[in-house]
Amino acid sequence: MTDTAPAIELKGISKAFGPVQANKDISIRVMPGTIHGIIGENGAGKSTLMSILYGFYAADAGEIWVKGQRTEIPDSQAAIRAGIGMVFQHFKLVQNFTVLENVILGAEDGGLLKPSLAKARGVLKQLAEEYELSVDPDTQVQHLSVGHQQRVEILKALYRQADILILDEPTGVLTPAEADHLFRILDNLRAEGKTIILITHKLREIMEITDTVSVMRRGEMTATVKTAETSPEELAELMVGRKVLLRVDKTPARPKAALLEIENLRHVDGQGVERLRGISLEVRAGEILGLAGVAGNGQSELLEVLGGYAEATGTVRVNGREVPLSGAGCDGMARRAAGIGHVPEDRQREGLIMAYTAWENTVFGYHRDPGIQSGALMNNAKIRAEAAKKMERFDVRPPDPALAARNFSGGNQQKIVLAREIERNPDVLLIGQPTRGVDIGAIEFIHQQIVALRDAGKAILLVSVELDEIFALSDRIAVMFDGRVMGTRDAAEADQRELGLLMAGITEDPGGDAFEAVEAAVEKKERREARHG
Amino acid sequence: MDKLPPWADAVLVPLISLLLAAALSALVILGIGENPVEAFRLMVEGALLRSAGWGYTLYYATNFIFTGLAVAVAFHARLFNIGGEGQAMIGGLGVAVICLYLPWPHWTLALVAASASAAVFGAAWAFIPAYLQARRGSHIVITTIMFNFIAAALLNYLLVNVMKPPGQQDPATAVFPASTHLPTFQDMFATEAMPLFRGSPGNVTFFLAIAACVLVWLLIWRTRLGYEIRALGHSESAARYAGISPVRTIVVAMLISGGLAGLMGVNTAMGEAERLTMNATEGAGFIGIAVALMGRNHPMGVFLAAILFGFLYQGGAELALWTNIPRELIVVIQALVILFTGALDNMVRAPLARLFAARRRAT
Numbered sequence: 001m002t003d004t005a006p007a008i009e010l011k012g013i014s015k016a017f018g019p020v021q022a023n024k025d026i027s028i029r030v031m032p033g034t035i036h037g038i039i040g041e042n043g044a045g046k047s048t049l050m051s052i053l054y055g056f057y058a059a060d061a062g063e064i065w066v067k068g069q070r071t072e073i074p075d076s077q078a079a080i081r082a083g084i085g086m087v088f089q090h091f092k093l094v095q096n097f098t099v100l101e102n103v104i105l106g107a108e109d110g111g112l113l114k115p116s117l118a119k120a121r122g123v124l125k126q127l128a129e130e131y132e133l134s135v136d137p138d139t140q141v142q143h144l145s146v147g148h149q150q151r152v153e154i155l156k157a158l159y160r161q162a163d164i165l166i167l168d169e170p171t172g173v174l175t176p177a178e179a180d181h182l183f184r185i186l187d188n189l190r191a192e193g194k195t196i197i198l199i200t201h202k203l204r205e206i207m208e209i210t211d212t213v214s215v216m217r218r219g220e221m222t223a224t225v226k227t228a229e230t231s232p233e234e235l236a237e238l239m240v241g242r243k244v245l246l247r248v249d250k251t252p253a254r255p256k257a258a259l260l261e262i263e264n265l266r267h268v269d270g271q272g273v274e275r276l277r278g279i280s281l282e283v284r285a286g287e288i289l290g291l292a293g294v295a296g297n298g299q300s301e302l303l304e305v306l307g308g309y310a311e312a313t314g315t316v317r318v319n320g321r322e323v324p325l326s327g328a329g330c331d332g333m334a335r336r337a338a339g340i341g342h343v344p345e346d347r348q349r350e351g352l353i354m355a356y357t358a359w360e361n362t363v364f365g366y367h368r369d370p371g372i373q374s375g376a377l378m379n380n381a382k383i384r385a386e387a388a389k390k391m392e393r394f395d396v397r398p399p400d401p402a403l404a405a406r407n408f409s410g411g412n413q414q415k416i417v418l419a420r421e422i423e424r425n426p427d428v429l430l431i432g433q434p435t436r437g438v439d440i441g442a443i444e445f446i447h448q449q450i451v452a453l454r455d456a457g458k459a460i461l462l463v464s465v466e467l468d469e470i471f472a473l474s475d476r477i478a479v480m481f482d483g484r485v486m487g488t489r490d491a492a493e494a495d496q497r498e499l500g501l502l503m504a505g506i507t508e509d510p511g512g513d514a515f516e517a518v519e520a521a522v523e524k525k526e527r528r529e530a531r532h533g
Numbered sequence: 534m535d536k537l538p539p540w541a542d543a544v545l546v547p548l549i550s551l552l553l554a555a556a557l558s559a560l561v562i563l564g565i566g567e568n569p570v571e572a573f574r575l576m577v578e579g580a581l582l583r584s585a586g587w588g589y590t591l592y593y594a595t596n597f598i599f600t601g602l603a604v605a606v607a608f609h610a611r612l613f614n615i616g617g618e619g620q621a622m623i624g625g626l627g628v629a630v631i632c633l634y635l636p637w638p639h640w641t642l643a644l645v646a647a648s649a650s651a652a653v654f655g656a657a658w659a660f661i662p663a664y665l666q667a668r669r670g671s672h673i674v675i676t677t678i679m680f681n682f683i684a685a686a687l688l689n690y691l692l693v694n695v696m697k698p699p700g701q702q703d704p705a706t707a708v709f710p711a712s713t714h715l716p717t718f719q720d721m722f723a724t725e726a727m728p729l730f731r732g733s734p735g736n737v738t739f740f741l742a743i744a745a746c747v748l749v750w751l752l753i754w755r756t757r758l759g760y761e762i763r764a765l766g767h768s769e770s771a772a773r774y775a776g777i778s779p780v781r782t783i784v785v786a787m788l789i790s791g792g793l794a795g796l797m798g799v800n801t802a803m804g805e806a807e808r809l810t811m812n813a814t815e816g817a818g819f820i821g822i823a824v825a826l827m828g829r830n831h832p833m834g835v836f837l838a839a840i841l842f843g844f845l846y847q848g849g850a851e852l853a854l855w856t857n858i859p860r861e862l863i864v865v866i867q868a869l870v871i872l873f874t875g876a877l878d879n880m881v882r883a884p885l886a887r888l889f890a891a892r893r894r895a896t
Binding site for chain 1: 751755756757760761763764767768770771773774775776777778890893
């Protein structure tokens with residue numbers, strides 16, 4: 001391999017944003033026909049590096065070499081010309097265009113669309129056969145499943161004749177089966193000689209598919225190793241800079257009486273779509289019930305309803321007492337008074353006011369408690385003093401209550417929310433995506449806090465799209481699909497394959513290849529949505 | 534974007550904007566063949582170097598403090614209340630009703646009642662746009678500006694057809710009874726030996742405006758309601774999560790905003806004209822937007838910006854009086870200040886931020 005030129009070679013790339021050094025003297029060689037993983041915590045500089053490679057930012061220093069040639073990449077057009085394609089974490093597709101229209105968008109051959117569309121149709125058909133990348137070219141993108149939308153993004157890059165593909169956190173939104181299929185596609189692409197750069201924070205994916213892996217920490221490339229010669233533990237240590245416990249230490253649950261009882265919960269959203277179709281669940285004192293499912297199957301709505309800011313019909317009892325699900329007395333503050341704490345899925349949009357200081361955020365939602373009033377005013381001195389203590393207990397860094405929430409890293413923002421909700425000692429804690437966008441070091445701490453709350457006899461409803469996290473924390477696992485609970489299993493007895501099928505809405509294991517069953521289910525759902533949409 | 538240090542944000546940006554506006558104004562004055570230095574001297578002398586000048590400056594500033602605070606409070610909930618003009622007109626109506634139709638033994642009692650009435654009238658005028666925004670999503674900018682026209686028409690109708698004494702020519706109410714007349718600065722501070730503030734309209738309402746600044750500061754940064762208003766302004770989704778009702782908070786914020794704008798009527802109707810006239814507001818409701826923008830929606834900033842605009846108003850009047858600079862040009866100068874301090878804020882801020890960032894990197 002030494003005599004072939006690397007597909008991509010970066011030499012001494014540096015980039016600073018103000019006082020923050022996002023990339024420090026980074027050099028990396030990506031060999032053609034390989035899958036090269038780049039792993040690192042949030043804020044380690046992975047995205048910045050890829051943005052430089054794709055022409056979004058200009059590096060302050062350093063050189064980019066593509067296929068043995070020094071290349072300037074001032075914009076994404078230049079990147080595409082150099083054969084580099086990028087699949088973003090958040091897809092850049094026009095929702096009401098068909099697959100075909102999206103593929104040719106920006107790569108039309110002339111003023112008239114018809115010849116371009118005809119050509120694209122042929123190319124797509126060929127690519128579909130070659131790489132198992134089949135998508136119906138005439139379906140509007142909005143009716144496609146997330147996994148298929150991602151395929152459209154890959155097809156777009158391939159249609160532009162990219163032979164170097166960058167994928168940024170591609171599995172975040174996929175079911176396990178869809179993720180497996182994606183890896184098969186990547187495998188096929190590699191076999192055809194394409195080069196793939198896979199950016200992820202999931203160690204399992206790195207171990208599963210990459211040939212080589214580079215680890216980034218705090219803007220620096222700390223190591224590049226052959227995947228076969230390393231282990232998840234070693235990579236985690238390289239990422240965080242210290243030894244990390246990858247598994248959650250916990251004893252078996254000793255559940256007691258049900259603290260949260262949900263019966264036949266139904267919720268219709270603003271567009272008139274029924275998002276919860278009769279959910280019944282119970283969460284007992286001293287257990288963690290994990291709610292698995294692909295994003296968008298009603299988990300968010302369930303949390304909103306339980307949190308008191310979406311209306312519903314049905315029955316919800318907290319500690320035996322029924323709470324109103326609509327009208328007066330159905331809001332976040334009333335729910336907190338009833339004993340529900342809530343760590344929302346999206347801490348930046350919901351859990352925190354990003355412009356507020358940390359101390360102001362530590363009473364958000366509890367700001368009407370009489371304990372923090374002095375006369376008509378809020379007792380800011382007391383709130384600040386208590387905030388400092390909470391931040392110390394939850395290891396928020398930097399421990400500065402006067403700093404605005406937006407100036408903390410994702411993990412520390414999450415710790416502020418956790419501190420606020422857990423310190424109020426709720427009977428029931430709702431917790432959505434507890435570690436989304438949180439670095440490994442903080443994940444360990446957050447998981448420990450959740451388990452500690454369970455051991456203190458609280459009922460915890462955990463929603464996560466990370467199946468690994470569900471498995472690591474839950475005592476029981478319920479799977480949601482399309483607004484329904486497909487089944488509940490004891491975590492000790494649950495198996496990945498069965499849960500994966502349930503997440504795609506398949507209750508009877510068809511045997512054989514799980515991909516095909518999932519694929520059939522997904523396509524059935526797409527057809528239904530295209531009809532109704 | 535790189536952030537500015539707080540002192541630069543609060544002091545340096547408005548100062549540079551102001552200097553730019555002054556420089557451009559000087560060019561304009563030069564362009565019509567007048568001497569800008571002389572013009573500036575006249576403005577300063579007329580507005581700031583004589584006590585009567587201060588009397589005028591602070592009278593105008595009082596109006597701008599009320600309307601500026603009104604815009605600022607609403608803006609903390611991310612509501613753009615540009616209906617201050619109409620709310621102030623209707624506030625004046627509230628003052629007139631109290632002063633004309635009820636007997637008052639002493640001005641202090643009349644002031645309390647008239648202030649309450651002005652605030653209630655102003656708030657009531659803001660309530661309809663607020664309700665439409667909160668419940669129906671009608672954009673508050675559109676509705677409040679339309680309510681300005683409705684307020685003007687309503688006031689016109691009432692003054693001409695209902696409140697005007699018989700035989701009077703101009704559309705205005707009768708003069709308020711003497712027991713409701715507010716003490717002016719002259720009444721309060723002038724002595725035989727020192728005839729201060731002679732003939733100027735500045736009056737005790739100025740102190741009411743200062744009190745309003747303090748109360749608004751307490752409201753926004755020290756009360757639960759202020760906490761909720763700001764939270765809603767920053768993130769409606771987070772407010773919902775916390776259990777803060779957007780509908781209730783929008784309505785309450787707009788009621789307070791309208792009430793503050795309405796209070797301006799105390800200054801114009803009761804403090805200065807001692808009757809309700811048609812054009813008492815003189816665009817102060819709109820100046821309030823510039824004042825709030827320049828004052829960063831902080832009561833202290835609003836106070837300082839209001840004094841500045843008071844100076845511009847009074848200085849402009851002096852210019853029109855003593856030079857050949859036409860009145861229209863003075864409006865141009867005021868507009869330039871608004872343009873630079875309000876609308877073009879980022880033009881100064883962005884390069885300044887880069888400058889500070891570069892300096893930080895260098896050290």
